[in-house]
Amino acid sequence: MRTEHGPLADNARMPEPSVLPQIQVALVEDDVFFAHALADTIRAAPDMRLQGTAANCRQAFQMLARPAADVLLVDLGLPDGPGIDIIRAAQRQWPRCMVMVSSVFGDETHVIRSLEAGATGYLLKDSTPVLMVEEIRNVHAGGSPISPLIARQLLTRFRHAMATGSAPRPPPQAGSPQEEQARLSPRERQVLDYITKGFSYEEIGALMGVSRNTVLSFVRRIYAKLKVRSQLEAIYEARVQGLLLS
Amino acid sequence: MKPGFKACFSLSLVFAVLAGAAGGLALWLDIGRWSPTTLHVQAAQLASGPGGTFEPLPPTLEEALPTRWQSVALPHTWPQSLDLQAGAPPRATWLQVRLGGLPATRGGLVLYLPRWQTVGRIAVYGDDQLLYHSVGDVLWNGFNHPLWIPLDGNGLGPRPQLLRLRIDSLANAGGTVSSLWVGEAADLLPRYRLRRMLQTGVAEAMGMSFLGLGGFALAVWLLRRERTYLLFALFTLLWVLRSQRFLVGLEPLAIPSAWFGWMTINAGNALLVTWYAFMTTLVPTAPRWPLRALLGLLLLSSTVTLPLITSPGWIHALAPLPYLVTNLAGIPATLLMAWAAWRHGGREGLVAASIGLLHIPVAVHDWMMQSYLVGPEHIYAWPFSTLARIGMFLYVILNRYMGALTTAERSNEVLAQRLQARENELAGSYEQLRSIQQRELLSQERHRLMQDIHDGMGSQLMSALKVAEAGGMNEAQMTLVLRECIDDLKLTVDSLEFVEADLLLVLATLRYRLAPRLQGSGLRLRWEVVDLPALDWLEPRSALHVLRILQEGISNILQHAGATELRVVTGEAEGGVYVWLEDNGHGFRVPPRGELGRGLSNMARRAHAVGGWVAWDQVPGGSRFKLWLPLRRLEAAI
Numbered sequence: 050m051r052t053e054h055g056p057l058a059d060n061a062r063m064p065e066p067s068v069l070p071q072i073q074v075a076l077v078e079d080d081v082f083f084a085h086a087l088a089d090t091i092r093a094a095p096d097m098r099l100q101g102t103a104a105n106c107r108q109a110f111q112m113l114a115r116p117a118a119d120v121l122l123v124d125l126g127l128p129d130g131p132g133i134d135i136i137r138a139a140q141r142q143w144p145r146c147m148v149m150v151s152s153v154f155g156d157e158t159h160v161i162r163s164l165e166a167g168a169t170g171y172l173l174k175d176s177t178p179v180l181m182v183e184e185i186r187n188v189h190a191g192g193s194p195i196s197p198l199i200a201r202q203l204l205t206r207f208r209h210a211m212a213t214g215s216a217p218r219p220p221p222q223a224g225s226p227q228e229e230q231a232r233l234s235p236r237e238r239q240v241l242d243y244i245t246k247g248f249s250y251e252e253i254g255a256l257m258g259v260s261r262n263t264v265l266s267f268v269r270r271i272y273a274k275l276k277v278r279s280q281l282e283a284i285y286e287a288r289v290q291g292l293l294l295s
Numbered sequence: 296m297k298p299g300f301k302a303c304f305s306l307s308l309v310f311a312v313l314a315g316a317a318g319g320l321a322l323w324l325d326i327g328r329w330s331p332t333t334l335h336v337q338a339a340q341l342a343s344g345p346g347g348t349f350e351p352l353p354p355t356l357e358e359a360l361p362t363r364w365q366s367v368a369l370p371h372t373w374p375q376s377l378d379l380q381a382g383a384p385p386r387a388t389w390l391q392v393r394l395g396g397l398p399a400t401r402g403g404l405v406l407y408l409p410r411w412q413t414v415g416r417i418a419v420y421g422d423d424q425l426l427y428h429s430v431g432d433v434l435w436n437g438f439n440h441p442l443w444i445p446l447d448g449n450g451l452g453p454r455p456q457l458l459r460l461r462i463d464s465l466a467n468a469g470g471t472v473s474s475l476w477v478g479e480a481a482d483l484l485p486r487y488r489l490r491r492m493l494q495t496g497v498a499e500a501m502g503m504s505f506l507g508l509g510g511f512a513l514a515v516w517l518l519r520r521e522r523t524y525l526l527f528a529l530f531t532l533l534w535v536l537r538s539q540r541f542l543v544g545l546e547p548l549a550i551p552s553a554w555f556g557w558m559t560i561n562a563g564n565a566l567l568v569t570w571y572a573f574m575t576t577l578v579p580t581a582p583r584w585p586l587r588a589l590l591g592l593l594l595l596s597s598t599v600t601l602p603l604i605t606s607p608g609w610i611h612a613l614a615p616l617p618y619l620v621t622n623l624a625g626i627p628a629t630l631l632m633a634w635a636a637w638r639h640g641g642r643e644g645l646v647a648a649s650i651g652l653l654h655i656p657v658a659v660h661d662w663m664m665q666s667y668l669v670g671p672e673h674i675y676a677w678p679f680s681t682l683a684r685i686g687m688f689l690y691v692i693l694n695r696y697m698g699a700l701t702t703a704e705r706s707n708e709v710l711a712q713r714l715q716a717r718e719n720e721l722a723g724s725y726e727q728l729r730s731i732q733q734r735e736l737l738s739q740e741r742h743r744l745m746q747d748i749h750d751g752m753g754s755q756l757m758s759a760l761k762v763a764e765a766g767g768m769n770e771a772q773m774t775l776v777l778r779e780c781i782d783d784l785k786l787t788v789d790s791l792e793f794v795e796a797d798l799l800l801v802l803a804t805l806r807y808r809l810a811p812r813l814q815g816s817g818l819r820l821r822w823e824v825v826d827l828p829a830l831d832w833l834e835p836r837s838a839l840h841v842l843r844i845l846q847e848g849i850s851n852i853l854q855h856a857g858a859t860e861l862r863v864v865t866g867e868a869e870g871g872v873y874v875w876l877e878d879n880g881h882g883f884r885v886p887p888r889g890e891l892g893r894g895l896s897n898m899a900r901r902a903h904a905v906g907g908w909v910a911w912d913q914v915p916g917g918s919r920f921k922l923w924l925p926l927r928r929l930e931a932a933i
Contacts (some may be wrong), residue, residue: 051841154788175781178813198792247803247822 075118090178106130117143136166165279192265200244231278333478347385347463351928356423375469403449407476408442415464422457437544471671536562561597578644581635617806672782790839834926842900856880879917
């Protein structure tokens with residue numbers, strides 16, 4: 050197994066920007082410097098357009114009332130409320146929009162909570178402008194980034210979900226289609242396993258005999274399942290507490 | 296006493312009273328049934344003289360009868376004389392009753408004699424034919440058994456017109472005969488049965504059943520050595536021995552008459568002593584000397600009455616003596632005990648003392664009856680008062696048993712409470728210990744983070760600040776320093792999330808974090824890792840050491856080796872795992888000094904801290920940095 054680039058490489062295969070429709074990007078960020086830098090970067094990209102910016106939750110909700118963007122970048126630590134709420138609201142109001150969380154560390158606590166709320170990717174704030182633009186394109190094209198630690202965490206979570214019967218929180222309807230949606234396929238599991246061993250998307254693609262983009266879409270699917278799973282868990286919790294009648 | 300026990304006691308009392316009343320009524324109705332064929336004989340012709348004999352009697356009366364007859368009322372008693380007439384011939388006492396004028400009966404005619412008593416023998420003649428004679432010993436002749444004698448062969452034979460009773464007795468012995476009943480068997484049977492039950496039946500049945508209880512108590516005593524049980528066992532045994540006196544006489548004795556007398560008399564005395572000993576267990580404040588005195592008396596009387604004297608006359612003359620002595624000693628002892636119980640005030644002691652007091656008139660009555668001082672139609676009351684005393688024993692034993700059960704239940708409760716208290720204590724101290732451990736853990740973690748920030752990012756920022764202040768840093772250099780600081784910080788944050796002892800995950804995280812730098816450097820990365828066993832010591836703190844070692848190693852290659860390719864290889868060797876960083880650069884031949892040197896010694900120190908080591912090798916076309924790590928935690932390390 051050999052390879053040449055890290056997981057974030059590989060923009061060379063993207064088609065020429067000029068033939069692409071422009072990616073509409075919206076930004077929720079309270080850090081003025083970072084917001085400016087990012088806005089400049091997006092404006093500089095030929096295939097992107099900055100559709101709007103918000104510096105807090107209130108502005109963000111106003112922004113969500115306007116026409117939808119393709120990609121929404123959200124900072125979780127806003128002065129007037131939790132950024133998670135904006136992710137959920139975006140799910141309802143801009144259903145086709147990809148939400149990315151911008152984070153300093155990309156640590157599993159923040160990222161996984163965002164993924165459960167419906168985010169499809171995250172952006173490390175210290176990335177270079179080129180890499181950031183690249184990440185936005187990746188997400189828009191149907192891929193999702195993932196770190197080894199997050200992959201490990203997801204494996205642990207889904208392993209608990211698989212062990213029905215002895216699991217402390219089994220999904221409410223065993224064997225239901227919903228539950229099937231909340232399970233990982235063996236190949237998805239394999240992808241996560243390779244990621245925890247440090248292999249890049251290219252390397253994983255080669256190991257599994259698929260393309261890099263397929264690997265990225267696997268990750269996207271896994272994130273979607275994580276969201277379904279967390280919703281099932283919420284229903285189950287509610288049922289346990291007698292809030293819902295079945 | 297528990298309420299349940301009380302209720303049960305009251306109920307059984309009510310039941311006993313009702314059953315007694317019903318039974319009594321039935322008996323009275325039955326006994327009181329009077330038919331014209333029933334003859335209650337209360338007067339007879341008496342003749343007595345010295346012509347008695349204990350020889351076998353011929354079936355037909357052949358000897359000449361006394362000629363002087365006098366009329367007497369029945370019951371008839373003649374007193375005993377205390378002057379010994381050794382060798383005097385037995386005395387014969389005749390009683391005759393005419394049965395003429397009795398109407399015809401449907402069934403057989405019977406004679407029912409409630410009691411006769413003397414030292415001797417009784418024989419019954421109907422029209423000079425011998426119908427019955429007692430078969431027991433002279434002394435133990437069945438005086439307590441009422442007689443039931445068919446007179447006309449159950450109606451098949453001729454009915455006798457003249458009934459004669461012949462009583463042969465020792466010359467100096469007294470005697471007594473109760474009134475007689477003659478009539479149909481069916482009419483007289485209830486009377487006979489009631490008397491037989493009261494005189495012998497109760498004592499016999501109770502004696503056997505209490506002997507069984509006594510055996511049980513003896514077994515308890517053998518296991519538990521509690522005096523009450525031994526005393527009860529002894530009491531039941533003595534009672535059975537004693538009551539033989541009232542039960543024998545229908546057959547010849549199995550043992551010599553003298554020994555039998557000795558046994559029954561002294562068993563009676565021993566009962567008294569046993570009772571007193573029992574009372575002292577109920578009334579702990581009772582004086583002990585009467586017990587010793589009674590024991591002494593018992594020994595004395597049993598010695599004096601040892602059957603060395605074989606003459607029945609002597610035995611009979613001595614018989615009332617120990618009886619009297621026992622009563623004379625027993626009465627004061629009983630009174631003394633009652634007084635002690637009154638002073639002490641315990642429930643059991645008071646009840647037992649009352650029963651003891653109740654026994655005094657009974658004993659006096661029975662002694663008087665034995666000595667022909669009260670009428671023969673009385674019943675020896677001794678078995679009934681002894682029954683009360685046995686009941687007292689059972690009551691005490693029952694209380695012991697219930698008390699033991701209650702105590703066991705209470706002690707279980709107490710034990711449970713104690714256990715709960717201990718558990719709470721234990722939980723408390725465990726909680727305390729846990730919070731201490733947690734605090735220690737927190738402080739260790741804080742210390743680790745502090746040190747990491749101080750040695751890594753802090754010192755880097757500090758030197759960057761110094762250089763920037765001196766004006767010797769351009770924008771690119773500043774960016775590089777800041778980027779390194781951020782990378783440092785990210786690895787520190789990542790190290791907090793290592794919960795599984797997985798070295799590959801550490802390497803993967805390092806690759807993920809260094810990806811932008813590696814990519815920017817143009818270095819080709821060859822990721823040639825294989826699965827590794829879990830390292831049990833790999834927790835956040837040691838994981839950060841490993842991260843820093845490899846970060847430094849990669850950083851060195853990036854900055855100093857001038858390489859174009861980097862191989863990352865893992866494997867197992869020498870009881871541990873290794874990580875190789877191979878580059879195709881020029882390497883360095885001697886450990887350099889200065890900043891690079893400090894970096895290398897830091898790597899060595901960190902490797903040592905987790906129980907591993909680092910080394911550098913020259914390989915064809917480049918150099919190899921080796922990190923070896925143990926599989927298991929080394930005690931001295933970390």
